[in-house]
Amino acid sequence: MSCTVVVPTIGRPSLRTVLAALLDSIAGGPEPAPHEIIVVDDRPAHGAPLPLPDSGGRRIRVIRSGGRGPAAARNAGWRAAATEWVAFLDDDVVPDPDWTRRLAADLAGLPPKAAGSQGRVSVPMPDGRRPTDWERNTAGLARADWITADMAYRRGVLAELGGFDERFRRAYREDADLALRALAAGHDLVRGERHVTHPVRAAGFWASVRAQAGNADDVLMWRVHGPGWRARAGEGRGLLRRHVLTAAAGLAALAAAPAALRGSRAGTAAAALAAGGWALCTARFAVERIRPGPRTPGEVLKMAVTSAVIPPAAVGHRIRGLLAHRDARPWAGPWVVLFDRDDTLIRDVPYNGDPALVEPMPGARRALDRLRRHGVRIGVVSNQSGVAKGRITAGDVRRVNARVEELLGRIDVWEFCPHDGDDGCECRKPRPGMIERAVRRLGALPSDCAVIGDIGRDIEAAAAAGARGILVPTVRTRPAEIARALETAPDLRAAVELVLGRRTR
Structure with missing residues (x-):
C-alpha cells in the first residue's frame, strides 16, 4: 500500500499503553500493510524512549519535532514520508482489527480530485448512566468533519497547501483549517469505511475552562477563512x-x-x-x-x-x-527566518561566554514577535570560533544562547559552528552547513528560508544553501559587502518587513 501512517504524540504516561496498542494493531494488522509507520515524538525535551511494540517486521520509525504542537508534528511526519498517501491517527484512538485492510480499500482507485479520505470515528459513552459534560463534548468528535483522529491526505496536496498551519499550537481547528483550504483549492474530501474508536480521556475539574483557549484559535479561523467559516466547516454557532x-x-x-x-x-x-x-x-x-x-x-x-x-x-x-492574529494571512507553508547572532540579534562581545553581558540589538524583540505572530519559525546560525581557540566552551555558548531566549523569546532552532577558519568544516559560514541543518530540523526547504545577518559571509552562506539573504549593516560591515548584497535593510524591523512583504502579498 502506497501509504504511510503518521502518529504524533507527546508521550503522555496515561496514554503510553494506548499508543503501544495502537502501533501493535497497525503493525500486526492484515495485509496490505502500510509502507511505514512514523511516530512523531513532539516532547519539547528528550525523555525516556517511547514504548514501541514489536513491529512484526514492519517498519516503525520515530522522529522528533521539538514540542512545537500537533500541527508542526504532523507536518514533520508527512514530510518524512515517501508515499502517495499519508494517513494521520491520534495517539489515543483504537483502530479496528481490519483497519489497515479497510484503509487500503478506501484509498484504492480514488480519482485524482479526491485529496483526502476520512475514517469513521466512534466515541463510547458510559453504560448505566448519563454522560458527563466532558463526555458529551468528546462525543462530538464522532460527528466532526475531517478530524485527524483518522484522516488520510495525498502527500502532493499537503505539499501544495503547505501542510497544517503551525500557528495552531493546540490540537484544535488545525484539521478544519487544512480541510477548508483543500476544498477552496478545488479538491474533494471523501468519507471511507475504516473505523477507529476514540475513548474519553480522564479530565480534571477545570478541563472545560482550559478548553476556552480555543476561542483564540477561532479568531485565526475567522481571519483566514472569513465570517462564514463555521458553516463551511460543519460547525454550529458558538456561545x-x-x-x-x-x-x-x-x-x-x-x-x-x-x-x-x-x-x-x-x-x-x-x-x-x-x-x-x-x-x-x-x-x-x-x-x-x-x-x-x-x-x-x-x-x-x-x-x-x-x-x-x-x-x-x-x-x-x-x-x-x-x-x-490581528494581521494574520492565509497559511502558505513553513517559512523560516534564520538570524546571525552577534551584532544582528545581540551586541557583539568578542568570544562572550558570560550571559550577563548579553544585550539585545534595538528592536530585536519586536521584530521576532512580529514573525511569531505570522507563524514564522525562527532560528539562529552563528560562527563561534572561540570554542576552537579555547577562549570559550560549547557550554558557554549554550548558556549565552539561553540568555538570548530569556530576553528575546523562544528560538525554534539553534546551530553554531565551534570550528576555526582553517578547520575545513562544512558548517562555518560562508559555507551552508548550519543553514541546511537548521532548515532540515524545522521540516522546511532552503527555498522557504530567509537569512538575516550583518556581514557578507551570512549572505554568502544563504546563497550557497539556496536561501534568501538580507543584510542589515552595522559599523563593522564592509562597503564591499553592502555593495554585493542583493537585499539590504537599515534595521531588523525593516528586514522583517521585507520578509513578510514578499510572503503575504
Missing part, C-alpha cells in the same frame, strides 16, 4: 455572544459595587441590576450543562463553578486571539 453578555454583566456589577457600598441609590440599583443579569445568565448556562448529565453532586458542583468561570475565560481568550 461567545452569550459569554460576552455574561462577562459584561459581571464586570458592570463589579464596577458599580463601590458606589453601592458608599450608599448611593443609583449605584445600588445599577449593581443589583447588573448582578441579577449576571446571575440569570450564569444560572441558565449551568442548568443547560447540568440537565443532560448524571446530576451527581460532584458533577453539579463542577458545572456550577465552571459555568461562572467559562464566560470571562472565553472572552479573555477571544481578546488574546484578536491581538495575536
